[in-house]
Amino acid sequence: MVELNIRRQDGDRIWSENFTVEDRPGMTVLEALFHVQERIDGSLCFRYSCRGAVCGSCAMLINKVPRLACRTQVSEVKDESTDEPKDGVASVKPSGKVEGRNEILVEPLPNLNVIRDLIVDMDHFYELVDSIKPWINKDEGEPEKETLMEPAMQVQLEKYTNCILCATCHGACPAASRNGEYLGPAALAKAWRFYLDPRSKEEDRNELLKYLNSDSGVWGCDVVYKCVAVCPKKVTPTQGILDLRGKME
Ligand code: FES
Numbered sequence: 001m002v003e004l005n006i007r008r009q010d011g012d013r014i015w016s017e018n019f020t021v022e023d024r025p026g027m028t029v030l031e032a033l034f035h036v037q038e039r040i041d042g043s044l045c046f047r048y049s050c051r052g053a054v055c056g057s058c059a060m061l062i063n064k065v066p067r068l069a070c071r072t073q074v075s076e077v078k079d080e081s082t083d084e085p086k087d088g089v090a091s092v093k094p095s096g097k098v099e100g101r102n103e104i105l106v107e108p109l110p111n112l113n114v115i116r117d118l119i120v121d122m123d124h125f126y127e128l129v130d131s132i133k134p135w136i137n138k139d140e141g142e143p144e145k146e147t148l149m150e151p152a153m154q155v156q157l158e159k160y161t162n163c164i165l166c167a168t169c170h171g172a173c174p175a176a177s178r179n180g181e182y183l184g185p186a187a188l189a190k191a192w193r194f195y196l197d198p199r200s201k202e203e204d205r206n207e208l209l210k211y212l213n214s215d216s217g218v219w220g221c222d223v224v225y226k227c228v229a230v231c232p233k234k235v236t237p238t239q240g241i242l243d244l245r246g247k248m249e
Pocket residue numbers: 047048049050051052053054055056057058059068069070071
């Protein structure tokens with residue numbers, strides 16, 4: 001058996017609740033939450049869709065670390081310690097092990113408003129990503145044939161196109177926790193992806209650099225690599241931010 005200690009919220013009311021779940025081999029934290037919702041308390045709210053680390057819906061704070069609940073196994077995390085992070089910002093790895101602890105702390109993702117229980121409002125996050133205009137402008141209508149891309153460029157872009165917009169990076173970001181206007185790692189990584197794309201037009205690249213050249217843009221990053229450490233898809237926002245800075249100097 002394992003105890004889930006879940007932080008719950010309904011409007012202004014915030015409380016913690018413990019639920020005991022039978023720990024089956026291979027069980028994920030998402031499955032443990034299903035068990036609670038289906039058999040113990042149907043009012044527990046959390047978000048999910050694919051259950052396979054593809055959609056990014058199930059990001060939450062598990063033992064103070066932003067993670068996807070569907071790819072986090074109960075057995076991996078039930079004996080982790082959950083000391084408060086020293087800087088008050090989410091950790092990037094567990095602070096240690098406590099043999100036989102058998103408890104998992106589950107909280108909503110930080111730096112976003114809670115709608116209810118483990119569900120956060122993603123609108124602000126999506127607005128930040130949209131603000132960098134993550135698309136390619138084409139004037140000349142439909143091309144007659146496909147635009148070919150060098151394999152090396154494809155590899156470079158893939159490091160960024162793998163993002164599933166789960167917002168674990170945003171939840172781990174100290175700059176986002178201080179400044180709600182900060183574009184954040186996901187939006188800035190996407191900006192670098194579109195800057196790099198050979199199909200982007202020069203004028204759009206220049207406009208993008210102008211937009212990002214501020215303390216709420218690339219200069220707001222603390223360069224502490226927390227986003228890189230928690231990304232479930234191995235995207236490297238900090239590197240993209242540094243590369244964007246390089247284009248401005
Ligand atoms: S449910 Fe889709 S990523 Fe977890």
